[in-house]
Structure formats: structure tokens, C-alpha cells
Amino acid sequence: MTSLAEAVSGKPWRGHGVGQALLAALEERLGRSGVRRIGALLPDGEAIQRAFTHAGYVRRPDLCYVEKLLTADSAEATLLDQLGGAVPDDGLWESIAGMSPRRR
Numbered sequence: 001m002t003s004l005a006e007a008v009s010g011k012p013w014r015g016h017g018v019g020q021a022l023l024a025a026l027e028e029r030l031g032r033s034g035v036r037r038i039g040a041l042l043p044d045g046e047a048i049q050r051a052f053t054h055a056g057y058v059r060r061p062d063l064c065y066v067e068k069l070l071t072a073d074s075a076e077a078t079l080l081d082q083l084g085g086a087v088p089d090d091g092l093w094e095s096i097a098g099m100s101p102r103r104r
Contacts, residue, residue, distance in 0.1 A: 019047075019048050019050075019051030020051045020054060020055060022051075023051050023052065023055050024055065026038075027055070038057075040052060040057070041065060
């Protein structure tokens, strides 16, 4: 899945102000809604960072992004649980799929 930032920072669009125009429109809309602080999580070294810095955004060296991927069985109230589903045991799909490398 491609993010909007990735789409507008690609080589064909780079340098045409698309990122800056989208950011300005977003700021205007959020400002009318009463938002007074906007933050963004950006991939390090990506071209889209220029649009943000040109628009007056400041890099925060005191922030650190962290994440942890939870396994499906460790999450308590997942959509799967809400729908009454279950995560099959490892290898179950392969054992019931009926496909072997020769049949593919």
C-alpha cells in the first residue's frame, strides 16, 4: 500500500510543489477545525520532508518513534474476536489446502 506522502514524493511529481500544496490545504482545513498543532511521522531521508520544512515544520530531536508488533493471539479485543473468528494453528492451512509444489 502506497501512502499519500510516497505517491506525491515520487520522481515524476518531485519539485512541482504538489506536496507543499497538499500540506497547505490540510493545514487550512485543520486550522478551520480548531487544530493548533500538527505533527507528522515521516520516513527518514524521504523527499516529502522538504515540503514539511519549507512549510515551517521543525524536526524534534527529542522524540523517538517506537513500535511493537503484537501477535494475533496477544491482542484482546481484535476485529477477529468481535466477528467470532480464530487464528488457525501454524501449518493448518498448508495441511488442508491440498496444494503441493507439483500441482501449482
